[in-house]
Amino acid sequence: MKKIAIFVDVQNIYYTTRDAYGRQFNYREFWKLISSQGEIVVANAYAIHRGDDKQQKFQDALKHIGFTVKLKPYIQRSDGSAKGDWDVGITIDVMQAAKDVDTVILLSGDGDFDMLLEKIKTDYGVTTEVFSVPELTANSLIKAASTYHRIEEDLLL
DSSP states (O other), X not given: OOEXXXXXXXXXXXXXXXXXXXXXXXXXXHHHHHHTTSEEEEEEEEEEEOOOHHHHHHHHXXXXXXXXXXXXXXXXXXXXXXXXXXXXXXXXXXXXXXTTOXXXXXXXXXXXXXXXXXXXXXXXXXXXXXXXXXXXXXXXXXXXXXXXXXOOGGGBO
């Protein structure tokens, strides 16, 4: 059975599905789709911790589905901007998991991950898949993936 690792850039998926469709991503439907294709051995969702109840309920729902939720604190800078970037953490976890799986699935449209996908395909021979909102996804990421999946109606609430 194919071994699958899933990595979700929660903020990216939340904002891109909201901006493109005015709707939320359906994580339960996504899980059903992927689990029918093999054994999910790693499923990490990376989010920012703000400490509000609505966010806590969402994170609990992700855990109930089967995701490990990794949180970073929300940091408000003195100039009013915010920080909460998981790129390095996701990259480290992907590099670690790629040694032991057949497929790495990334949910993000962030072009910063294109080199990561190229690297794990070359070094570990894994298949890479990306799920994202097409019009809000870097072309370099789409090209780097072995398979690109558009997030559309079937994966939205």
